[in-house]
Amino acid sequence: MFKLTEREVEIFRLMIKGFNNTEIGKILGISRHTAKSHVTTVIKKLRSNRRSEATFWAGKYNLF
Numbered sequence: 001m002f003k004l005t006e007r008e009v010e011i012f013r014l015m016i017k018g019f020n021n022t023e024i025g026k027i028l029g030i031s032r033h034t035a036k037s038h039v040t041t042v043i044k045k046l047r048s049n050r051r052s053e054a055t056f057w058a059g060k061y062n063l064f
Contacts, residue, residue, distance in 0.1 A: 004045060011038040015051060016058050 004012060014024045025035040039051065048054040 004042065008038060008042050008045070011035065012042050012054070012058070015039060015042065016055050 010028065011024060014027060019027065021035040021039060022032045024030075024039070025032040028035065043049075043051060043054045046054045046057050048057065
């Protein structure tokens, strides 16, 4: 259904847990700007308009 890369899946899992871009960056050893870029890509791939809507899909479709 949704084609996320391995890195995007990592990012998405952290988003679902409630981490913000700065925290995601620290956890993964990337800048917050890179984390934000990945988050934006995940949101677009899930055809969502916001972060909260994207995480809603995780629950609805039991993605994780």
